[in-house]
Amino acid sequence: MKNFSFYSPTMIKFGEGSITKLNTILMGKYKRVLLHYGRGSIKKNGVYDGTIDELKKAGVKFFELGGVKPNPRLSLVREGIKIVKDNSIDLVLAVGGGSVIDSAKAIALGAATEKDIWDYFLGKERVKDALPVGVILTIPATGSEASMGTVITNEENSLKLSVNHDVLRPVFAIMDPTYTLSLPENQTFAGVMDILSHVFERYFTNTPNVDFTDYLCEGTIKSVIKNAYSLKKESQDYSARAEIMLAGTFAHNGLMGLGRQDDWASHIIAHQLSALYDTTHGVSLAIIFPAWMKYVYKDNLEIFNKFALNVFNISDAGKPKERVALEGIEKFQSFLMKIGLPTTLREGNIPRDEFFRMAEMATINGPIGALKVLNREDIINIYKLAE
Amino acid sequence: MKNFSFYSPTMIKFGEGSITKLNTILMGKYKRVLLHYGRGSIKKNGVYDGTIDELKKAGVKFFELGGVKPNPRLSLVREGIKIVKDNSIDLVLAVGGGSVIDSAKAIALGAATEKDIWDYFLGKERVKDALPVGVILTIPATGSEASMGTVITNEENSLKLSVNHDVLRPVFAIMDPTYTLSLPENQTFAGVMDILSHVFERYFTNTPNVDFTDYLCEGTIKSVIKNAYSLKKESQDYSARAEIMLAGTFAHNGLMGLGRQDDWASHIIAHQLSALYDTTHGVSLAIIFPAWMKYVYKDNLEIFNKFALNVFNISDAGKPKERVALEGIEKFQSFLMKIGLPTTLREGNIPRDEFFRMAEMATINGPIGALKVLNREDIINIYKLAE
Numbered sequence: 001m002k003n004f005s006f007y008s009p010t011m012i013k014f015g016e017g018s019i020t021k022l023n024t025i026l027m028g029k030y031k032r033v034l035l036h037y038g039r040g041s042i043k044k045n046g047v048y049d050g051t052i053d054e055l056k057k058a059g060v061k062f063f064e065l066g067g068v069k070p071n072p073r074l075s076l077v078r079e080g081i082k083i084v085k086d087n088s089i090d091l092v093l094a095v096g097g098g099s100v101i102d103s104a105k106a107i108a109l110g111a112a113t114e115k116d117i118w119d120y121f122l123g124k125e126r127v128k129d130a131l132p133v134g135v136i137l138t139i140p141a142t143g144s145e146a147s148m149g150t151v152i153t154n155e156e157n158s159l160k161l162s163v164n165h166d167v168l169r170p171v172f173a174i175m176d177p178t179y180t181l182s183l184p185e186n187q188t189f190a191g192v193m194d195i196l197s198h199v200f201e202r203y204f205t206n207t208p209n210v211d212f213t214d215y216l217c218e219g220t221i222k223s224v225i226k227n228a229y230s231l232k233k234e235s236q237d238y239s240a241r242a243e244i245m246l247a248g249t250f251a252h253n254g255l256m257g258l259g260r261q262d263d264w265a266s267h268i269i270a271h272q273l274s275a276l277y278d279t280t281h282g283v284s285l286a287i288i289f290p291a292w293m294k295y296v297y298k299d300n301l302e303i304f305n306k307f308a309l310n311v312f313n314i315s316d317a318g319k320p321k322e323r324v325a326l327e328g329i330e331k332f333q334s335f336l337m338k339i340g341l342p343t344t345l346r347e348g349n350i351p352r353d354e355f356f357r358m359a360e361m362a363t364i365n366g367p368i369g370a371l372k373v374l375n376r377e378d379i380i381n382i383y384k385l386a387e
Numbered sequence: 388m389k390n391f392s393f394y395s396p397t398m399i400k401f402g403e404g405s406i407t408k409l410n411t412i413l414m415g416k417y418k419r420v421l422l423h424y425g426r427g428s429i430k431k432n433g434v435y436d437g438t439i440d441e442l443k444k445a446g447v448k449f450f451e452l453g454g455v456k457p458n459p460r461l462s463l464v465r466e467g468i469k470i471v472k473d474n475s476i477d478l479v480l481a482v483g484g485g486s487v488i489d490s491a492k493a494i495a496l497g498a499a500t501e502k503d504i505w506d507y508f509l510g511k512e513r514v515k516d517a518l519p520v521g522v523i524l525t526i527p528a529t530g531s532e533a534s535m536g537t538v539i540t541n542e543e544n545s546l547k548l549s550v551n552h553d554v555l556r557p558v559f560a561i562m563d564p565t566y567t568l569s570l571p572e573n574q575t576f577a578g579v580m581d582i583l584s585h586v587f588e589r590y591f592t593n594t595p596n597v598d599f600t601d602y603l604c605e606g607t608i609k610s611v612i613k614n615a616y617s618l619k620k621e622s623q624d625y626s627a628r629a630e631i632m633l634a635g636t637f638a639h640n641g642l643m644g645l646g647r648q649d650d651w652a653s654h655i656i657a658h659q660l661s662a663l664y665d666t667t668h669g670v671s672l673a674i675i676f677p678a679w680m681k682y683v684y685k686d687n688l689e690i691f692n693k694f695a696l697n698v699f700n701i702s703d704a705g706k707p708k709e710r711v712a713l714e715g716i717e718k719f720q721s722f723l724m725k726i727g728l729p730t731t732l733r734e735g736n737i738p739r740d741e742f743f744r745m746a747e748m749a750t751i752n753g754p755i756g757a758l759k760v761l762n763r764e765d766i767i768n769i770y771k772l773a774e
Contacts, residue, residue, distance in 0.1 A: 001629045003402025008395060014646070015390025209626035212610040212634050219602025226598055239596035242388045246645065247599050255642075258633065259401070 001210050001259035008253045010135075010146040011172040014246065016238070018176050019047075019136065022054035025172055030091040030132075033062040034084055036104045037095045040066065045182055047138060051095055063087055068096065071274075072103035074154040077117060080107035084131065093134045094170075098142025098194075101135055105150035105168045108133045121152060121161040128167075135173040140180060140245040141191030141282065143198055143252025145173040160275065175249070177242040185235065189339045190282025192228045195248040196221060197285045201264050202257035204296075204303055204371050210260050217256050218310045220247050225311075225335055232339050265369030266292045269379055272358035277350050286341040287348055290333040291386035296372040297325045303371075304328060345386050355383040388597050388646035395640045397522075397533040398559040401633065403625070405563050406434075406523065409441035412559055417478040417519075420449040421471055423491045424482045427453065429525065432569055438482055438523060450474055455483065458661075459490035461541040464504060467494035471518065480521045481557075485529025485581075488522055492537035492555045495520045508539060508548035515554075522560040527567060527632040528578030528669065530585055530639025532560040547662065560636070564629040572622065576726045577669025579615045582635040583608060584672045588651050589644035591683075591690055591758050597647050604643050605697045607634050612698075612722055619726050652756030653679045656766055659745035664737050673728040674735055677720040678773035683759040684712045690758075691715060732773050742770040 013021045026033070033055060042048040055062045065080050084092065084107060092111075094104035108131040110117030119125040135145045144150070148169050151162040183191070203217035224247050230240035250256070269292065270284035279287075297304040301321045308314040308328025316324045333343050342348035359379035362368060367375045374382070400408045413420070420442060429435040442449045452467050471479065471494060479498075481491035495518040497504030506512040522532045531537070535556050538549040570578070590604035611634050617627035637643070656679065657671035666674075684691040688708045695701040695715025703711045720730050729735035746766035749755060754762045761769070 001402070001626060001633070003405060005398070005400050005408075007398040011392070011394040013392050015388070018390060021392075209630070211613055212607065212630050212637075215606025215610050216603055219606045220599065223599040223602050239388060242646070243596070243599050246388070250599075250642075255637075259629070 004259050006254055007166050010170050014175045016178050018174050019050045023057035026058035026060055032089045033060050033091045033093050034089045035062050035064045035093050037066045038068045038100050042095055068100045068103045070099050071153045072099045074152055077106040081110035084111035091132050095136040097139030098144045101144040102150040104133050106152050120163050127165040130167040132171040135170045137175045138179045140248035141194040143248055146249050146253040175245055177245050180241045181236055189341055190280045193282040193286045195224055195251045198252040199256050202260055202262055205260045206371055207260045213258050221311050223247055228339050261370045263370045265374050268362050268368050272361050286336050287386050290343050291382045293329045294385055295382050299372040301325055352387055355380045391646050393641055394553050397557050401562045403565050405561050406437045410444035413445035413447055419476045420447050420478045420480050421476045422449050422451045422480050424453045425455045425487050429482055455487045455490045457486050458540045459486045461539055464493040468497035471498035478519050482523040484526030485531045488531040489537040491520050493539050507550050514552040517554040519558040522557045524562045525566045527635035528581040530635055533636050533640040562632055564632050567628045568623055576728055577667045580669040580673045582611055582638045585639040586643050589647055589649055592647045594647045600645050608698050610634055615726050648757045650757045652761050655749050655755050659748050673723050673730055674773050677730050678769045680716045681772055682769050686759040688712055739774055742767045
């Protein structure tokens with residue numbers, strides 16, 4: 001086990017009706033709130049009205065900024081920072097999924113400084129402080145509701161960059177699984193893959209002697225897969241929605257990676273697809289992860305054997321380790337197919353003629369990954385495996 | 388899954404040498420510190436000197452109060468409260484195991500109020516605030532380093548009572564597994580049982596549809612058992628010490644019980660042994676838990692079957708569920724025997740003539756437990772099963 005630091009202070013209020021806790025959380029603590037949201041779905045499903053009721057009960061003055069799009073934009077972040085500063089706002093309340101939360105975090109960061117917000121993403125400024133961010137979660141996927149990260153796209157130059165710091169961890173997250181009952185199937189299962197990917201990036205490691213987190217990762221993967229199958233059968237299954245929402249938070253708050261070396265190569269490789277072809281993040285991951293697994297598994301047969309045995313109960317009787325590992329990967333890929341996600345570029349209707357360019361972009365800061373360090377050629381091979 | 392609230396803000400610095408983070412944590416944030424510890428073991432193993440070095444580096448003024456005993460006493464807590472108030476101390480730093488941490492929490496609670504500290508334990512006063520508590524952990528067992536609870540004994544009337552509130556969660560915990568390498572075998576394995584018991588009280592539940600936490604609990608139990616066996620072979624195994632230390636924190640910070648109904652009957656039943664015969668807490672639990680399991684398993688065969696199958700890999704082929712459940716319990720009891728813990732009153736050299744009195748004390752506030760609600764007769768039967 002490696003040495004580590006862990007800090008996850010987000011207060012979670014979980015379950016049907018937990019929005020009614022909001023006024024108590026706010027009262028006496030926050031006076032002026034920026035309500036930040038996306039493109040209006042919360043106005044259709046009642047989440048907006050429920051939130052406004054609570055803000056009124058709490059007696060806070062609130063301001064609104066909607067319009068967050070997937071891959072949240074710097075221009076809207078700048079707009080938010082101005083509203084917060086002009087109105088002495090003391091809490092940014094994100095109502096939505098990962099994009100809204102990431103946008104809220106960037107606003108909270110920019111509002112606590114006189115420096116230009118983009119300089120933090122460029123690494124020119126060091127993060128010291130941020131306003132508190134609260135979350136009302138409507139889409140389980142990114143784990144941003146308890147994570148330390150935010151990813152913002154600068155639409156002027158198409159740069160998509162991240163900032164990671166403990167001050168960006170939300171102070172509270174209200175998580176009501178009933179909000180997710182109306183999510184369409186493609187969004188539900190792209191979210192499932194996003195959640196699984198956060199565990200995978202931590203689980204597939206060369207760090208030895210990490211039993212406790214091995215088990216936590218395997219348990220989380222099993223729980224997500226089991227409940228994804230349940231949702232494939234019955235989208236209105238509250239229990240399954242709740243399990244996936246809960247797992248999504250702990251998949252990315254740092255718990256699963258305690259004492260382990262993370263990887264994150266697959267995220268960078270998948271990200272190039274989203275950047276070039278606007279593929280949904282979870283879909284890009286569903287296409288890249290099986291290919292990455294097939295490319296790297298021989299470099300750590302032990303962990304891929306564990307994956308096959310402990311997650312998929314594959315029998316290893318009389319089989320060479322390579323065979324067992326491959327069966328685990330196949331089983332995972334077949335799970336993705338069963339929940340309707342594409343697992344190849346072809347299935348995703350994604351062009352297959354820019355592998356070199358994407359591999360170059362993926363390695364712009366040098367080789368990537370940790371379980372196996374990948375250079376440009378490796379990444380091209382992975383794209384080929386994903387064809 | 389039940390609705391729940393979860394808040395675990397303790398910042399963890401984990402690994403060999405993590406004491407060197409202390410001065411940075413303190414600097415600029417705390418000015419006057421009460422160093423609270425036990426009966427001097429930290430002066431022998433270097434932990435005390437390491438801590439003092441860091442306090443000096445941080446430039447804080449510090450005061451000392453040692454002498455905490457197992458089952459920490461109210462009189463010492465009162466002494467601590469006076470020192471804190473007289474010297475405007477702003478952080479109580481516990482260096483030790485669960486007793487020291489619990490004592491520090493009670494001091495931190497009492498120092499933030501003009502009310503009498505014991506009234507909080509009697510439930511006459513409602514907790515609102517407490518001073519921050521920091522922890523340098525030397526014994527993995529109680530999980531108090533990240534939990535919301537403190538248990539204090541009033542030596543005037545032998546009442547042992549607890550307070551539970553989120554303000555009692557330590558703000559930081561420094562956890563260096565090398566500190567635990569010198570723990571004697573009996574203390575190590577009593578700690579192991581304490582850790583397992585915190586998972587059991589959450590795992591054995593009637594709450595349906597809690598896959599995610601089922602898996603977390605099972606994984607934690609498996610990890611602790613595996614690494615306890617490693618320590619039985621080789622007490623200087625850093626990795627095994629680290630795994631158990633880490634599991635101990637998450638076993639009792641609330642994570643394992645998210646959305647589940649807790650039980651806690653076994654703790655109350657075991658506590659009477661400790662109260663009457665001064666048995667080590669972990670030893671009392673090792674004696675009571677197998678008996679409790681054998682008494683209640685028929686009331687929820689499902690969860691005891693899961694325990695047998697998922698934790699101990701027992702084959703259920705062609706066996707009735709009762710048989711499978713019992714085999715799991717036997718396997719667990721045999722684990723305790725292998726690590727040298729007594730699993731019966733006889734083996735623990737504990738008198739067996741006060742069952743009625745102990746059962747009466749256990750039910751002083753009415754029936755206990757949740758998986759099966761237990762009355763006085765039930766508890767006498769459990770003591771008999773533990774004979």
